[in-house]
Amino acid sequence: MASRDSLADLLARCALHDRRAFEMLYQQAAPTLYGLLLKLTRDRELAADLLQEGFARVWQRAGDYRPQLGQPLAWLGSIVRHLAIDRLRRGEQRQRTELDDSGWALVADDGPGPEDRLHAEHGDAALARCLEMLDPEPRRAVFLAYYEGLTHDLIARRLDRPLGTVKAWVRRSLQRLKTCLGET
Amino acid sequence: MxxxxxxxxxxxxxxxxxxxxxxxxxxxxxxxxxxxxxxxxxxxxxxxxxxxxxxASPSAPPPAIWRELERRLFPAPPRRSWWDSLALWRGLAITSVLVAAIALTPQLATSPPEANLPFATIRGKQREVLWMVTLADDGRLHVSNPRAMAMPPEQRCLLWLKTGDTPPVMLGVLPDDGGVRTLAMPAGMGQPARGELWVTMQPMVPNPQPPTQPLYQTRWQTL
Structure with a gap:
């Protein structure tokens, strides 16, 4: 069994249209991206559709990846998130309230919070530490925006707080994360 | 604002x-x-x-997504009756010549097919990479433009193949938006990974005249 190639190497090979590298990239990165899309859309069909769209884009644009753009997984994450947000906002419909049973199970299963998972499974201890420094409610607002794709007003409704408060929370949390993560 | x-x-x-x-x-x-x-x-x-x-939260995607993605990105070539195919007979002829050549040249037989992946890099005046061109198995060219370029208005960069003393043959319009394009090879083009690749910059017109001088030029390499 060959050793796991780094995602950056696989992306470089995809840029040369190496199909085997693309398959390996998919195997390694798809679960993370699909998980992200499920959280964002709460809709298995839409998540599957966006995952496919995202990887088609990755195949076409693998040559655009540069290490300065961050970790490969974060770069891939930004591609699928932009697709998801565009799709969700197109018409601003909340079609994701139509959940099937397994979808509801997924939403109900909060399990360990995202920051625990970051720490336990991916060793992004720096990010987990920075998130812990945020107050609970502002942190929840950032998570709702990132993982559920909610806008300020929907976050305000969900948390039952004034819109201005939520905007200030998000703004301050982002600045605190930036300072805490430093310019690495 | x-x-x-x-x-x-x-x-x-x-x-x-x-x-x-x-x-x-x-x-x-x-x-x-x-x-x-x-x-x-x-x-x-x-x-x-x-x-x-x-x-933060990985989840295994259904296997159907990969199958669908493969079908979408790498469609199988259209099927037709194999005995109708001139390419088949031509291919058989070439293959038998190759088999004979390989049999006579033992060191060739050991090199994997991927070892002969033709590509070319077109560099600018400061040696920066402007385009990467690879020739895929299906005979098409994949061209990537790593960095979007500021083009003069109404101008496009064209890719040409120059072999021997004949005028260059146009291969297509090069991407200048930092993206990737696939260019089909013109019909009747024999072995495209020979000769030189020329780049010209010119206005978009229906049938551009072959240039006598390139703006940039490069040769094919193999991995």
């Missing part, structure tokens, strides 16, 4: 990446990106920070 004001720019970029910039503001912000490299850099910095959150 003064986008050049730094804290505001930083804040808008952060909200854009997080997804809380919405509606008209989001669209206006996206329209500013292509023309403002420093704004793009600010977005990139935020993507690097915020998208570290992406790794």
């Amino acid at each position: 003064n986008i050049h004001q730094s804290p505001l720019r930083d804040h808008l970029a952060a909200e854009y990446v997080l997804g809380t910039l919405r509606g008209g503001a989001r669209r206006r912000f996206e329209q500013l990106l292509p023309a403002h490299p420093s704004l793009r850099q600010t977005v990139t910095d935020w993507e690097r920070r915020i998208n570290r959150l992406a790794t």
Whole structure:
């Protein structure tokens, strides 16, 4: 069994249209991206559709990846998130309230919070530490925006707080994360 | 809204990446990106920070997604009766010549087929890579333009194949938007991975005349 190639190497090979590298990239990165899309859309069909769209884009644009753009997984994450947000906002419909049973199970299963998972499974201890420094409610607002794709007003409704408060929370949390993560 | 004001720019970029910039503001912000490299850099910095959150909750995707993706990106060539195919007979003839050649040249038989992946790099005046060209198994050219280029209005870069003393043959329009294009080889083109690749810059016209001088030129290499 060959050793796991780094995602950056696989992306470089995809840029040369190496199909085997693309398959390996998919195997390694798809679960993370699909998980992200499920959280964002709460809709298995839409998540599957966006995952496919995202990887088609990755195949076409693998040559655009540069290490300065961050970790490969974060770069891939930004591609699928932009697709998801565009799709969700197109018409601003909340079609994701139509959940099937397994979808509801997924939403109900909060399990360990995202920051625990970051720490336990991916060793992004720096990010987990920075998130812990945020107050609970502002942190929840950032998570709702990132993982559920909610806008300020929907976050305000969900948390039952004034819109201005939520905007200030998000703004301050982002600045605190930036300072805490430093310019690495 | 003064986008050049730094804290505001930083804040808008952060909200854009997080997804809380919405509606008209989001669209206006996206329209500013292509023309403002420093704004793009600010977005990139935020993507690097915020998208570290992406790794939090993996979930196995249904296997059908990969199958569908493969079918979409790598469609099987159209089927037709094999005995109708001139290419088949031509292929058999070439293959038998190759088999004979390989049998007579033992060291050739050991090199894997991927070892002969022709590619070419077209570099600019400062040796920077402007385009990477690879010749795929299906005979098509994949061209990537690693960095978007500021082109003069109404001008396009064209790729030409120059072999021997004959005038160059146009292969297609090169991408200048930092993207990737696939160019089909013109019919009747024998072995395209020979000769020189020429690049010209010219206005878009229906049937451009073959150039006598290239703006850039390069040769094929193999991996």
